[in-house]
Structures are given as structure tokens and as C-alpha cells.
Amino acid sequence: MGCAFVPAAVPARGRHGLTARQTPTVRPRQAWAGGQPLAAPAHGGRLQATCREAAVMVATADEAAAAPQAVAAAAARLAVPPASKDLDWATLGFQFRPTNCYVRHTYRDGAWSTKPELVAEPYIKLHIGATALHYGASCFEGLKAFRTADGRVSLFRPDENAKRMASSAARLLIPEVPADLFLSACKAAVRENVEFVPPYGTGGSLYVRPLLFGSGPKIGLSPADEFTFLVLVTPVGDYYAGGPAPVTAIVTTDYDRAAPRGVGHVKCAGNYAADLLPNTLAKRAGYPINLYVDAADQRSVEEFGTSNFVGLIGNTYVTPDSPSVLPSVTNKTLATLAEDAGMVVERRTVDIGEVGEFEEVAACGTAVVITAVTRVVYKGDVITVGAGRGSDPEVVGPRFSELYKQVRGIQYGEIADPHGWCFDVYDE
Incomplete structure (x- = not known):
């Protein structure tokens, strides 16, 4: 697919003191090795091949006897450009x-x-x-x-x-x-x-x-x-340079995230504009995240300001079932991994009074994957997650820690991706 290029009409120095960028140019997939660009392989200029394809090409070439070394060289030629050295x-x-x-x-x-x-x-x-x-x-x-x-x-x-x-x-x-x-x-x-x-x-x-x-x-x-x-x-x-740490959330009772039969289930910009004030008030009061309940009954848990609510109790993974909750890709991912581990996944109504009965509670979303929530403040009362069940409110629970590691491992290619969730940006 071809691209059209629109130049940047900016001065020599940008607003942030940065040198103005030149118009982007078409960049084929450049081969790199040892931090140096390499010549393209001689197969019609096509640089979209995967390493597996490279292995096939090598295996059918005259130098098949030196396949291991040739495969390594082909893989190096097809490697993506390295990260910039200009950023910390x-x-x-x-x-x-x-x-x-x-x-x-x-x-x-x-x-x-x-x-x-x-x-x-x-x-x-x-x-x-x-x-x-x-x-x-x-x-x-x-x-x-x-x-x-x-x-x-x-x-x-x-x-x-x-x-x-x-x-x-x-x-x-x-x-x-x-x-x-x-x-x-x-x-x-x-x-x-x-x-x-x-x-x-x-x-x-x-x-x-x-x-x-x-x-x-x-x-x-x-x-x-x-x-x-x-x-x-x-x-x-x-997001967690020092490792994930549990937080205390506050239930927003003066504002509703979404109206019944409204647009809470879609990712429209207005949903987040409506949360700016409640979220800011929560942070000013010392709470990094806020939790919303159903606009009609004011008790059924819906979701956090920018992420879904999930809880673990026994062998069950629980998340609220509400038409006002945004379907989270991260939540769907965690639920699938929980099922892979033999857990039961329930999507049902969760009363605010039930929160303390969970052994682990978390907010989940793209930015952080999982934020463990060990305390929830509701109308002045502090609800401690896992109270009386041996849970430590000062540490992230073991099962959410494991789910977090699995997601990150798949994202970084450190463990198998059995569900085919990762899409190579150079594969068309």
C-alpha cells in the first residue's frame, strides 16, 4: 500500500525546543546487525519475509550445508532497526x-x-x-x-x-x-x-x-x-518501574460515570471528559484511582475511572456484568488466562458490600495491565480486600501477580503466545 506524505509546516525550532522534523520518507524494512545497516538480501527487494521464510530460502540455496550460520545471517538481515539512542x-x-x-x-x-x-x-x-x-x-x-x-x-x-x-x-x-x-x-x-x-x-x-x-x-x-x-x-x-504496588481506591458517590442505556459501553471521548473532575478530586484527596457504582442503584460496582474492576475469590475470576461498562481488552485477556489456569470466570452483578469478601481485587487496563487494589473507601468506610482471609493489604496478591507476569511475558515474547495475540508489524 502506498503512502502520501504531508510535510510539517513548522519553524526550524519547534515549540519544545526540538529541531523541526523533516518530511518522512518511505522507509523499507532496513536490515541491521551489530547496530549497522546491511545490504538487502537478493530476493527482489522484498524485506517483508519472516525469519521462518528466511530459513526456507537458505535451506533451498546452494549453501545449504552451512544452514545454521546462513539462517542466523538471514535473520540478522531481516531484523528491525534498533531503538533510538537519543532517549533516556x-x-x-x-x-x-x-x-x-x-x-x-x-x-x-x-x-x-x-x-x-x-x-x-x-x-x-x-x-x-x-x-x-x-x-x-x-x-x-x-x-x-x-x-x-x-x-x-x-x-x-x-x-x-x-x-x-x-x-x-x-x-x-x-x-x-x-x-x-x-x-x-x-x-x-x-x-x-x-x-x-x-x-x-x-x-x-x-x-x-x-x-x-x-x-x-x-x-x-x-x-x-x-x-x-x-x-x-x-x-x-x-508504569511500575519499581514493580507493581497496591493502591487504595475511593468510590465516587457524587457523580456517575455513565447513564443507564447511555454510552458507558463504548470508548467515546465524552466518557473521559466526564471523569476529569471526579478523578481529579479523588487524587487531591490522596486516592490514585476512583471507583464508580451503578447510576440507578448506587451499589452495584461498575468500573474504575479508566479501567475495569476484577476480583478473585476461591477459584473464581469475577468481573461486573453491566451494559454501562466498557469491554476491556485487558480484562478479556486476563479472563482467558484465568480459564487456561483452570479458574471459573463469572460476569455478574457485584455489590459494593461484597468487595471485602474478595481475596484479591484489581483495576485492569492497557496502561498498567493490573493495578492491585487492597482498600476501597465507600462513604467514609474503609473496606479492606480479603479481610479475615489472610490477604496482606500491603502487597500485590499472588494470583494477580502471576497473571500480570503472564501477560507481560506474552507481550515481550518471553513465553508462548498460544492464542495468537501478538501481531508482527512487518507481516502484511
Whole structure:
């Protein structure tokens, strides 16, 4: 698939004191070894082959007798470019950092553009009447790309993010982004910024943010005629550089996250705007995360401000079943691994009074995978998770610790990926 390039109209020095980036150029998959670029292998210039394909090519060549060495050399030629040496990977944190470009597609005249634009300038020229600005016609996704133990760069479960964005789009009357276009755009965004994928072993990743919004003008309340789909990326560090630590959450009782039969089940921008005030108030009071209950009964647990609620009791993995809860890709991943380990998965109503009966409770999401929650404050009362069951509120529980390690191991290619969750960004 070809790409169109949009140059950055920026001064010689950017807003942040950085040298303005030049227009991106088409970069085939450059071969590297020992930190040095190598010549492309002589097979028609095709550099999309996997290492397994390289092995086949070598095995059928005249030098088959030296197969082990040749396979290693072929694998080196097909390795991805290394991470940049200009960033301090140990101190990244979770914040936006500029990269080379973002990928953009536009919907006009009833169809999505098939040729992606690579835009160097980190700004959007948007009509003042855009429905995203006036009516909140906007939804987004969040996923990550990882540099693996064997040198690949892979996206974790992008197919699930594509499905969820399609669901969000349908609720907001935005044209669905086809799954293949979604995946292609995410891969292209990672490839064009591959030097910003943190090195393996640092605990970092490249955060990938697909964004879909109404960019056409409408003054009356109606869907736009034009829409924009873009994918931006930024490198992020290990959220828990010192290892996961348990937190205390507070139940937000003065505000509701979502209305019954509203849009709580989709990832639209307005859901997060509504949480800005409650989340900020919780942090000012000393609580890093806040928990919401059902807007109607004010007792049934829904989810945390930016992540799902999950709990363990006996051999059962429990997560709330509510039409107002956003389906979490991380939650789905953890539930599958729990089932693989022989646990029973229950999706049901969870009363706030039941929280203390769980042996382990966690918030789960893309940014952190798992945040252990050992205390919950509800209307001034402190509920201790696992009280009387031998749980230590000062440490992360053993089973969520194990699930966390499994997810991270799969993401970094350290353990087997039996469900095929990792997508190599260079495989088309």
C-alpha cells in the first residue's frame, strides 16, 4: 500500500525546543546487525519475509550445508532497526513525546481513503464547525507495540481494538473503520516510528492511539459528512518501574460515570471528559484511582475511572456484568488466562458490600495491565480486600501477580503466545 506524505509546516525550532522534523520518507524494512545497516538480501527487494521464510530460502540455496550460520545471517538481515539512542529509556514515564509522524485516513463521499497519509506536523487543520468539536462525535482506542526478546516488534491484540472501535463508531453514527484498514494503519504508524519503540528489557513500549472523529461541519445536530481516522504513537516507560504496588481506591458517590442505556459501553471521548473532575478530586484527596457504582442503584460496582474492576475469590475470576461498562481488552485477556489456569470466570452483578469478601481485587487496563487494589473507601468506610482471609493489604496478591507476569511475558515474547495475540508489524 502506498503512502502520501504531508510535510510539517513548522519553524526550524519547534515549540519544545526540538529541531523541526523533516518530511518522512518511505522507509523499507532496513536490515541491521551489530547496530549497522546491511545490504538487502537478493530476493527482489522484498524485506517483508519472516525469519521462518528466511530459513526456507537458505535451506533451498546452494549453501545449504552451512544452514545454521546462513539462517542466523538471514535473520540478522531481516531484523528491525534498533531503538533510538537519543532517549533516556529508563525515565520515560507515561506522557506524550514527539515522534516522526502520524497516519491519517479520511472518509468522504461514502468511502474511506485507502492510501494512508503520513503527517509530520503534530497538529490537525480542522473546520470550526466539525461535529467532533460541537457534539463530541469522537471515539478512540489504546494499545501497545513491544520490542520482543527475539527482535521482533509486535502489536498486542489490535484485532480486539478494531472491533471495539467499530462498536463505538456505530453508537455515534460514525462510519466503521474496516478491520484491515485499522490494522494496516496501526502497523504503518509503528513502522514509521520504529526507533521510538523502547529497547527490549527496559519495560517500555510504544503506546498506539487510534482516533476517529467527525471532521465535517454541521451546525444542526446530525452526523457529519466527513470523518477522520488517525493513529498517533508515543513511547512510554514501565508504569511500575519499581514493580507493581497496591493502591487504595475511593468510590465516587457524587457523580456517575455513565447513564443507564447511555454510552458507558463504548470508548467515546465524552466518557473521559466526564471523569476529569471526579478523578481529579479523588487524587487531591490522596486516592490514585476512583471507583464508580451503578447510576440507578448506587451499589452495584461498575468500573474504575479508566479501567475495569476484577476480583478473585476461591477459584473464581469475577468481573461486573453491566451494559454501562466498557469491554476491556485487558480484562478479556486476563479472563482467558484465568480459564487456561483452570479458574471459573463469572460476569455478574457485584455489590459494593461484597468487595471485602474478595481475596484479591484489581483495576485492569492497557496502561498498567493490573493495578492491585487492597482498600476501597465507600462513604467514609474503609473496606479492606480479603479481610479475615489472610490477604496482606500491603502487597500485590499472588494470583494477580502471576497473571500480570503472564501477560507481560506474552507481550515481550518471553513465553508462548498460544492464542495468537501478538501481531508482527512487518507481516502484511
